[in-house]
Each structure stands twice: as structure tokens, then as C-alpha cells.
Amino acid sequence: MSIKPDKWIRRMALEHGMIEPFVENQVRMRGDERLISYGVSSYGYDVRCADEFKVFTNIHSATVDPKNFDEKSFVDVKGPVCIIPPNSFALARTVEYFRIPRNVLTICLGKSTYARCFRGDTRVALVDGTAPTLEEMARRAEQGELFWGYSIGENGRLIVTQLQAPRYIGRDNLVEVILDNDRSIFATPDHLFMLRDGRWKAAAELEPNMSLMPLYRQLVRGYESVYQPMTGYFIPKKNLVNEWGGKANLTDKQTINFSGNLTLPPLTTASVQHSSYLNHKVKSVRSVAGEHDVYCLTVPEAGNFALEDGVFVHNCGIIVNVTPLEPEWEGHVTLEFSNTTTLPAKIYAHEGVAQMLFLESTEECEVSYRDRGGKYQGQLGVTLPKA
Structure with a gap:
């Protein structure tokens, strides 16, 4: 074809x-x-x-x-x-x-x-310590793999959530959001970023020095801890993982994509983001020439997820x-x-x-939808599924 x-x-x-x-x-x-x-x-x-x-x-x-x-x-x-x-x-x-x-x-x-999307090479922060691109996640999801990441839940509390349906959307125009850590995020102009106070702002409307909700991680005795924005303290990541496992009624015999179990192994320094700030700030925003492949994913539980670049963005919508x-x-x-x-x-x-x-196709089919008298042939208006 x-x-x-x-x-x-x-x-x-x-x-x-x-x-x-x-x-x-x-x-x-x-x-x-x-x-x-x-x-x-x-x-x-x-x-x-x-x-x-x-x-x-x-x-x-x-x-x-x-x-x-x-x-x-x-x-x-x-x-x-x-x-x-x-x-x-x-x-x-x-x-x-x-x-x-x-x-x-x-x-x-x-x-x-x-959908509100990101360029395919955008990396997502996962709880297992890895940061695959959205394009890679879409391929792996087709093979049945599941993913867990970070989200901001009720009352501004950091939680673990399942990231669902990473997928290719199409091609679109993008803007580049440059952060004060000199990282760049390429998103559709209307994609929503979470501000430090929990409000949302479209990528194209972000302005220099605006503070974004941060994802900060550091090593404590060889294990990863994460910054809890609700309290202002770092907490062991395994606490969040165990909490999520309890909500999902998981047992210690069930394996999920947290490096195989609910107690995480030590992470290397290279896999952890370090920062002395308590928020990320926008450095600049600029339009990007041309159209680009864009991807998104869904987070039903919280409606947002964290990027490896250390900020939280809105669930990719419709x-x-x-x-x-x-x-x-x-x-x-x-x-x-x-x-x-x-x-x-x-x-x-x-x-x-x-x-x-x-x-x-290179040749016509033997039986078309018209040939077999399909029940939705010639439908007008909004048509509900038929038994």
C-alpha cells in the first residue's frame, strides 16, 4: 500500500x-x-x-x-x-x-x-531511573510494556502514576522552551506546563523567569530521594513506590517496572539530576521552523507527568x-x-x-464494505454503535 x-x-x-x-x-x-x-x-x-x-x-x-x-x-x-x-x-x-x-x-x-504534544525525542522521567524518549516508549508500548512515572497529585503532592498509551500523533509546529539549566523542551505551542504555584500556562505563553513545578532527585546513602514540593523536603523514592503499590493492591510477589520489585536498587550519580534550586525557571521561548513528528501519552490518575528535564507538564488531552x-x-x-x-x-x-x-492497494479487494451490506453504510449524523 x-x-x-x-x-x-x-x-x-x-x-x-x-x-x-x-x-x-x-x-x-x-x-x-x-x-x-x-x-x-x-x-x-x-x-x-x-x-x-x-x-x-x-x-x-x-x-x-x-x-x-x-x-x-x-x-x-x-x-x-x-x-x-x-x-x-x-x-x-x-x-x-x-x-x-x-x-x-x-x-x-x-x-x-x-492532543498537545512533544517532539519524539523528548525524554520522560520514569520511576525505574531510566528516561526513554516518547518515540521509544510508543514502540515499547506496542509490545505490551508498561511505564510508571511521577505526577503532582491532589494538594500539590508528588506521587507515582502509571503512564499510559504513549503514541504517535502526527506532525505539527513547535516551540522551544529553554530552562535555566540550559535544557530545551520542544512542545506544541498550546501544551500546558505546570507553574510552581500549581497553575497551568501554555508553552507559547511562558515568559522569562517564570517558575515551573520542579522534579528534583538526589542520592542519599546510594539510593534516590525525590523532592516533595508540598513539604519542601527530600523523601526516599521507595516510599512513593510502596505507597503506589499499596493503592494498586500489589504484593511483593508481583513484578512491575520498578527494576523488578518494590524495593529499588541504588542508582548511579549519572542517572540522578542535581540542583540547588527549589524551582526551575524559564530562560526563553522561541518558535521552531517547520513541522515535526509529535507524540503524547495519557495519565488518567493525575493528568500530568514529569519530563527528564525536571518539570511537570499536562496530560496530553483529547x-x-x-x-x-x-x-x-x-x-x-x-x-x-x-x-x-x-x-x-x-x-x-x-x-x-x-x-x-x-x-x-496494488489491487482491488474481493469483497468491499458495500458488497457485504455493512450496517453503517450511508450513515448520516452522529451514529451510535449498532448491535
């Missing part, structure tokens, strides 16, 4: 009605208003979200059953924006109606604007879930937005929300 470029997408849309309505170029502005871009990109099409939503609410204590969605569990919302509650989800649909060719499979990626569009399927695409953060999340109607990638 090969991915199809902009000129192929444009031809198939204009001559064969593959996408209706169709926008021939990238739209980023509406008058003086900056938009989340939509339209043709180099190797894909950025779709828009319509202004009709079904927001999940659990007021009836319903079970989310993919075979039998209960209509009473959703609130219908129509308007220019949709607010998704923390750790909840909403269903929507694309403005565009698709007609997929017989020899094409279409997959969907969420836009990094909603996940867009879409089943691949099969050969000869047609209809409006139903979009599922999962808010994996601990804060409400906003979705904008009539702006870009996801990118469709078109993969063309």
Missing part, C-alpha cells in the same frame, strides 16, 4: 465526489480569527467537526456497553463548541461526507492541536477514536472524543479535528 498525496486527494474529490464538501487547501484563518486548520494537507485531509454532539453523562449510572449504547446516557448538544467533562467522552460527526474508492483504506489520526473507513464505505464519519484529562476539554465545531490518510 502507498499513502496518497494532495494532488490525488484533490482529483478524487473533485472528479469522483470522494469528499463533500471539499476544501482544496489548508484553511487557518477566518477573518482575523485563527482556526484549527482544515482542508488538504501534503498527504491527507483535515476534516471538520459538525456542530452536533452527544456528550456522555453517567447520571443514570449506566454501563458503557459497545454492543448496546443507552441513548439516556447522552446529552445532545448543538452549538459552536462542546465541553467534554473530565475523564468522559463525546460523539460527533464530520462535516464532510466520504465515498471511499474500492482499492483504498482510510485511517484517521487526531490533530495534535487537541484522543480521537475512529474506525478505519473500509473500501466502498460512504457516509458521515462518527468521531469519538475521549477527554483523558482531569479538566474539562473544549471541541470547536467547523474547525479541524482529525486527519484522514488514504492508503491505496
Whole structure:
């Protein structure tokens, strides 16, 4: 299979009605208003979200059953924006109606604007003393590996959390945040950094001398201790690990990715960050030329995680879930937005929300979605799963 470029997408849309309505170029502005871009990109099409939503609410204590969605569990919302509650989800649909060719499979990626991402070489501080890049974590997660890191929990307390679903998002513009330890963090402009007082600030809005919430580690008798910002003291890391193990009902016979057990081995000096400061400060912020591969991960328990560079950043927000569009399927695409953060999340109607990638096979399939009479063929509006 090969991915199809902009000129192929444009031809198939204009001559064969593959996408209706169709926008021939990238739209980023509406008058003086900056938009989340939509339209043709180099190797894909950025779709828009319509202004009709079904927001999940659990007021009836319903079970989310993919075979039998209960209509009473959703609130219908129509308007220019949709607010998704923390750790909840909403269903929507694309403005565009698709007609997929017989020899094409279409997959969907969420836009990094909603995910809030980092460059793939960004390193994450793990409790086992290592600091893999997000790109490496994404590969290892595909093999079933689990990861644990540091987060700021309730009342500004440092805790251990599981870091879930490290994944590739797409390509986007970045800014470089330079810290006073001369380390650089490359993030999408809207990615949130935790300030020393617990407030959040987007990367592009950070200013010189702003204090960030720090992750500090040092060796005490050959073992790692971590700085607890709530108390201002260093505490043994194994205390945090044991506390997390107790919450997770772990026993000493269960192995997790803390170097094999709940009592950690000594760390070398080289693996521990040293600092005499009690916060990190921003040195400068600058835009980075071009577009770059970006990655993110999810922290359901706390909504934030620590980077190896010694600061805490927000959980990477919205996940867009879409089943691949099969050969000869047609209809409006139903979009599922999962808010994996601990804060409400906003979705904008009539702006870009996801990118469709078109993969063309070397030959046509024997049986297409149309041939087998798929139950979602020709769907209009927001469509709930059918039994």
C-alpha cells in the first residue's frame, strides 16, 4: 500500500465526489480569527467537526456497553463548541461526507492541536531511573510494556502514576522552551506546563523567569530521594513506590517496572539530576521552523507527568477514536472524543479535528464494505454503535 498525496486527494474529490464538501487547501484563518486548520494537507485531509454532539453523562449510572449504547446516557448538544467533562467522552460527526474508492483504506489520526504534544525525542522521567524518549516508549508500548512515572497529585503532592498509551500523533509546529539549566523542551505551542504555584500556562505563553513545578532527585546513602514540593523536603523514592503499590493492591510477589520489585536498587550519580534550586525557571521561548513528528501519552490518575528535564507538564488531552473507513464505505464519519484529562476539554465545531490518510492497494479487494451490506453504510449524523 502507498499513502496518497494532495494532488490525488484533490482529483478524487473533485472528479469522483470522494469528499463533500471539499476544501482544496489548508484553511487557518477566518477573518482575523485563527482556526484549527482544515482542508488538504501534503498527504491527507483535515476534516471538520459538525456542530452536533452527544456528550456522555453517567447520571443514570449506566454501563458503557459497545454492543448496546443507552441513548439516556447522552446529552445532545448543538452549538459552536462542546465541553467534554473530565475523564468522559463525546460523539460527533464530520462535516464532510466520504465515498471511499474500492482499492483504498482510510485511517484517521487526531490533530495534535487537541492532543498537545512533544517532539519524539523528548525524554520522560520514569520511576525505574531510566528516561526513554516518547518515540521509544510508543514502540515499547506496542509490545505490551508498561511505564510508571511521577505526577503532582491532589494538594500539590508528588506521587507515582502509571503512564499510559504513549503514541504517535502526527506532525505539527513547535516551540522551544529553554530552562535555566540550559535544557530545551520542544512542545506544541498550546501544551500546558505546570507553574510552581500549581497553575497551568501554555508553552507559547511562558515568559522569562517564570517558575515551573520542579522534579528534583538526589542520592542519599546510594539510593534516590525525590523532592516533595508540598513539604519542601527530600523523601526516599521507595516510599512513593510502596505507597503506589499499596493503592494498586500489589504484593511483593508481583513484578512491575520498578527494576523488578518494590524495593529499588541504588542508582548511579549519572542517572540522578542535581540542583540547588527549589524551582526551575524559564530562560526563553522561541518558535521552531517547520513541522515535526509529535507524540503524547495519557495519565488518567493525575493528568500530568514529569519530563527528564525536571518539570511537570499536562496530560496530553483529547484522543480521537475512529474506525478505519473500509473500501466502498460512504457516509458521515462518527468521531469519538475521549477527554483523558482531569479538566474539562473544549471541541470547536467547523474547525479541524482529525486527519484522514488514504492508503491505496496494488489491487482491488474481493469483497468491499458495500458488497457485504455493512450496517453503517450511508450513515448520516452522529451514529451510535449498532448491535
